Amino acid sequence: MYQYTALDRQLINERVAQFRDQVRRWKAGELSDEEFRPLRLQNGLYIQRHAPMFRIAVPYGMLNAAQLRKMAHLARTYDRGYGHFTTRHNLQLNWPKIEDVPEMLAELATVDLHAIQTSGNCLRNITTDQFAGVAADEIIDPRPLAEIMRQWTTFHPEFAFLPRKFKIAISGTEEDRAVTWFHDIGLHLKQVDGQVGFTVIVGGGLGRTPIRGEVIRDFLPWQDILSYCEAVLRVYNRYGRRDNAYKARIKILVQALGIDAFREQVEAEWAHGKNGPMTITQAEYDRVAAHFAPPAYASVGAAELPQEKAFLRWVDRNTHAHKVPGYAAVTLSLKKHGIAPGDITAEQMEIVADLADRYSFGELRISHEQNIILADVKQADLYAVWQQASAAGLATPNTGLLTGMICCPGGDFCDLANAKSIPIANAIQARFDDLDYLFDIGEIDLNISGCMNACGHHHVGHIGVLGVDKNDAEFYQVTLGGRQGNNAKLGKVIGPSFSAEEMPDVVEKIIKVYLANRHEDEHFIDTFDRIGLDPFKNLVYEGRAHGKAKSAAQENA
Amino acid sequence: MMAQLIKNGSLTVDTWNSLEIGEGESPETLALPEGDLLFPLAVWLARKNEIIARYPRIGLLLQPADRVEDVAADLHYFQVIAVNFPKFVDGRGYSTAALLRQRYQFAGELRAVGDVLHDQLFFMRRVGFDAYALKDGKSVEAALASAFGTFSQPYQGATDQPLPAFRRNA
Numbered sequence: 001m002y003q004y005t006a007l008d009r010q011l012i013n014e015r016v017a018q019f020r021d022q023v024r025r026w027k028a029g030e031l032s033d034e035e036f037r038p039l040r041l042q043n044g045l046y047i048q049r050h051a052p053m054f055r056i057a058v059p060y061g062m063l064n065a066a067q068l069r070k071m072a073h074l075a076r077t078y079d080r081g082y083g084h085f086t087t088r089h090n091l092q093l094n095w096p097k098i099e100d101v102p103e104m105l106a107e108l109a110t111v112d113l114h115a116i117q118t119s120g121n122c123l124r125n126i127t128t129d130q131f132a133g134v135a136a137d138e139i140i141d142p143r144p145l146a147e148i149m150r151q152w153t154t155f156h157p158e159f160a161f162l163p164r165k166f167k168i169a170i171s172g173t174e175e176d177r178a179v180t181w182f183h184d185i186g187l188h189l190k191q192v193d194g195q196v197g198f199t200v201i202v203g204g205g206l207g208r209t210p211i212r213g214e215v216i217r218d219f220l221p222w223q224d225i226l227s228y229c230e231a232v233l234r235v236y237n238r239y240g241r242r243d244n245a246y247k248a249r250i251k252i253l254v255q256a257l258g259i260d261a262f263r264e265q266v267e268a269e270w271a272h273g274k275n276g277p278m279t280i281t282q283a284e285y286d287r288v289a290a291h292f293a294p295p296a297y298a299s300v301g302a303a304e305l306p307q308e309k310a311f312l313r314w315v316d317r318n319t320h321a322h323k324v325p326g327y328a329a330v331t332l333s334l335k336k337h338g339i340a341p342g343d344i345t346a347e348q349m350e351i352v353a354d355l356a357d358r359y360s361f362g363e364l365r366i367s368h369e370q371n372i373i374l375a376d377v378k379q380a381d382l383y384a385v386w387q388q389a390s391a392a393g394l395a396t397p398n399t400g401l402l403t404g405m406i407c408c409p410g411g412d413f414c415d416l417a418n419a420k421s422i423p424i425a426n427a428i429q430a431r432f433d434d435l436d437y438l439f440d441i442g443e444i445d446l447n448i449s450g451c452m453n454a455c456g457h458h459h460v461g462h463i464g465v466l467g468v469d470k471n472d473a474e475f476y477q478v479t480l481g482g483r484q485g486n487n488a489k490l491g492k493v494i495g496p497s498f499s500a501e502e503m504p505d506v507v508e509k510i511i512k513v514y515l516a517n518r519h520e521d522e523h524f525i526d527t528f529d530r531i532g533l534d535p536f537k538n539l540v541y542e543g544r545a546h547g548k549a550k551s552a553a554q555e556n557a
Numbered sequence: 558m559m560a561q562l563i564k565n566g567s568l569t570v571d572t573w574n575s576l577e578i579g580e581g582e583s584p585e586t587l588a589l590p591e592g593d594l595l596f597p598l599a600v601w602l603a604r605k606n607e608i609i610a611r612y613p614r615i616g617l618l619l620q621p622a623d624r625v626e627d628v629a630a631d632l633h634y635f636q637v638i639a640v641n642f643p644k645f646v647d648g649r650g651y652s653t654a655a656l657l658r659q660r661y662q663f664a665g666e667l668r669a670v671g672d673v674l675h676d677q678l679f680f681m682r683r684v685g686f687d688a689y690a691l692k693d694g695k696s697v698e699a700a701l702a703s704a705f706g707t708f709s710q711p712y713q714g715a716t717d718q719p720l721p722a723f724r725r726n727a
Binding site: 007011014015018022025031038148152154155156157158159160163226242276277278280283287 | 647649652655660683703707720721
């Protein structure tokens with residue numbers, strides 16, 4: 001993975017000194033709360049329900065063992081001994097003290113970690129595919145360009161105070177695993193006539209107004225990506241709405257102008273920056289790409305795996321095809337039933353760091369599904385990894401299955417949330433605690449968000465659950481048919497929302513409809529596409545008063 | 558107008574006044590006082606010839622939504638262009654400054670006015686401002702001591718240093 005240069009290290013140390021001084025001036029009353037707010041946000045510090053929440057960046061999902069050990073140390077020393085991995089390659093700590101954060105940043109800087117621009121209305125962490133560099137379906141490794149873009153976004157002077165946050169995702173594989181259709185800018189690396197470049201998608205996003213992005217440029221040579229993004233951002237910075245935070249994302253500007261008019265503005269702007277100094281040089285690409293050269297793989301063939309049912313189940317769900325014969329990528333599941341999805345204790349972080357050192361060249365990745373990946377494990381080592389991961393509660397074989405769900409921290413922690421999400425996740429996991437049943441149901445994405453900000457990506461879950469607030473009570477709206485990937489689309493609302501207690505039943509009924517209707521080898525989403533929303537709706541709302549009958553019942557109650 | 562104008566690395570005496578369009582006044586009919594004035598864009602566009610004839614030194618005041626393109630051909634008339642930041646979180650002025658310097662080669666004084674705070678000065682300098690009307694009540698000494706040198710060198714190109722790190726250090 002990328003190794004910091006003297007400049008990279010100097011800049012994050014200068015950032016620590018800057019924030020230390022900002023906290024000092026804020027405590028001394030030299031900075032008002034309002035003036036301090038964007039400064040702390042751009043260092044990952046939110047004020048939350050119980051305490052500040054501190055968000056550490058994991059640029060494009062890559063970590064080494066020493067970095068994860070440092071995170072464990074921070075969780076133990078400054079927090080309550082655990083952290084939460086988010087859907088955008090960040091680790092969140094829920095209970096730090098603001099006064100401790102400069103010291104936490106200083107500790108992070110010793111292992112080349114930081115919290116730069118992990119929140120606030122600025123250029124955020126760039127995300128990509130957790131299998132970058134090893135995926136069997138990879139066209140081009142996105143990491144060198146992600147690192148070059150990380151540097152470009154860092155302290156960009158013109159775009160530090162955008163109308164709203166700005167998220168970029170890059171995918172380099174046949175099948176998009178980086179949710180690129182739902183980012184402010186989504187990039188698909190591809191090769192056309194021997195030339196490497198991007199399809200550029202703009203104006204996607206989830207949140208309150210979910211919109212699938214639109215292609216603004218079918219092919220952009222890789223050398224031009226910084227100058228082109230600057231053109232997009234300059235148009236957005238100048239003309240994006242600032243009167244209403246809910247209408248301030250670039251997607252609203254793109255929709256208001258229409259993609260063609262927006263494209264014209266960007267192209268007119270880009271005409272000035274194109275071929276300018278921000279054009280990436282081959283030398284720079286080569287310098288950065290050298291850091292992502294393949295590790296020293298052993299020449300081994302495919303290994304014989306022990307025929308043990310529990311192990312094979314884990315292999316089936318939690319290991320993934322690898323470019324190199326005899327190797328596999330492993331998902332360490334942070335979706336153990338009964339635990340908040342994405343949560344990890346300090347002890348588990350240390351165990352994962354040890355596993356990475358022992359079996360995967362000392363490196364690991366964070367996936368947007370909130371799991372940890374060991375990308376380069378010998379197949380011959382899988383059994384040992386499974387045993388150790390199992391002992392640490394990191395081997396629930398539910399990746400891609402119903403209980404391997406994505407879930408935001410929700411109303412238990414987050415100030416924005418309308419409703420709790422973790423108890424819903426746990427209640428569904430408890431209902432579907434039988435592995436045979438889970439395997440029989442097969443691949444299905446269940447995504448839960450505690451509010452319309454959609455950190456749990458509910459819109460693109462096959463089953464999406466959204467927490468809503470109705471007269472100060474928590475309810476849950478269910479969508480079906482959403483999906484990520486190349487054919488990403490938004491789910492459809494099934495009908496009126498449900499109480500928390502109803503949710504396990506609702507999910508179970510949805511699953512029953514699928515099981516009763518599926519053709520052999522049909523996944524949930526295929527059956528849904530074939531039979532549509534109605535059969536699901538009919539069973540879920542069967543016997544339930546709605547419309548006039550419901551109003552009458554409420555009046556009589 | 559501002560008590561605290563930072564220019565050339567020190568506190569400077571400011572001779573310029575912003576012309577305000579008051580209630581019930583229009584750019585076309587507003588009375589123009591004597592002295593060094595920063596004219597709102599609308600006044601400049603409405604009364605360019607009159608202003609050129611009458612004032613030996615001319616300043617322009619741009620608001621966040623004002624388009625640089627609308628004065629691109631006039632820039633040589635201005636000794637000073639002030640870019641207003643009504644709220645420091647409104648970042649449009651950074652693009653305004655970048656355009657004035659990078660695209661239209663404005664060479665006069667480019668001044669940040671309004672909600673101009675210590676922690677934004679580094680970015681302001683990078684996009685091309687060279688004068689800063691620090692908000693009243695904020696410490697000029699602290700700003701001069703540390704705000705402009707927060708980071709030793711930038712990654713990306715901007716007005717002050719058009720070459721990104723990967724070209725400078727190549």
